[in-house]
Amino acid sequence: MPFEHREVSVMRIVVVGGTGHIGRQVVEHLQSSGHAAVAASPSTGVDVLTGAGVADVFAGADVVVDVTNPPSFDGPVVLDFFDRSTTNQLAAEATAGVRHHVALSIVGVDRMVPSDTVGYLDGKVRQEQLITAGPVPYTLVRATQFHEFIGMIADVSTRDDGVHLPHYLFQPVAAADVAALVADTAVGEPRRVVEIAGATRAPMDEFVGGVLRTRGDARTVIRDDDAGYFGARLADNGLVPVADGTVIGPTAL
Template structure:
């Protein structure tokens, strides 16, 4: 099976390509590095020749509201059009738990726009909604830091290891399309502030983390469980403590 992975050289994409290749599939990493630009459409037609499945795990280089919306709408429109021409049978896209619960977040609005384009297309699809990755705790802290203080919402998160996300994406890519959504998350839920604080302490970072209900996350205020997967979600087994030790 030929599976093209858009964003195939990134954190998730590279692991997906590796896993699929190990299982005997023709997994192709497509990114600007390989001459594929989804925003302009350059290289898409060539890379999708003979493709059975397309996996899109790409992300916007800018999280500014207008830029991120432009990225996901242009890229997804181009990908879906190229898939239709190439008779691709399954479109798999990685998205975020809580996209439809945080309309004040420009990033989440952009992901909703992406998902709506996928649902409206003629291509059979599967959307994978993942929670925050363990790997992102440092970036979350950096974006919330003023001086030596990190202010973050105590709202619940249920983060997951990127490797576990990649394993699910690779598995879903070779399964029949769901024409629906699969939610995935880690095994434990705790406050966003606690998540980052534990990560910083484990790395010897002396910044203090302050719980602040008014601290925005991607431009939105959190009120409790917007970022936690719902009933029926698929939960991984890797704990944050185990990931930090590894």
């Protein structure tokens, strides 16, 4: 079994971003296991950017899970989002006595050099820096790219002559498997870092090209090592796990 399941006492767990794609699934996993999981987002009156509603929802929480994303992928917006939202959460958690902060991150972020233009990956680097230097025991759940985002990666990489992608190694995982691991991590002790990836590893250009063909998409995928990944130049193995102990998601693409 890919995930470790344990008998634990009932916890109050706040899932920040709990109304989003991953967050909803995390909340469902936790509630089905008998925990008091609360979804926190602007739609529920909680804004981690301004701090509105944060202290109230964190009161009495054992664990806070952060699966938020910025409203846009514009570089300065992303950096500001992760800086302010993470700072506000950690301060409120320290005041409330939260024992465990769990954040969803990206495999390879710890090995990335910030890109020349501030982008999404730079924001995740900043988020991790704040958490690891912060006052609350933590676990970073680093995941590879989601199966569900392969089409989006192809779309943003499309030029007039085809889909330009680098030859970086690529090992995507199902979002449902990530959500299950985040939920399981939340009810355990802080572990600093857990990583999850899918079962299949191949160069990004070849992997995405195969998926597009399977879907009947006629676009040509062109290997372009200058294309980078969302504005960042990475090592060939910059998007895949390199350490032992990686969790392998059970869902095939």
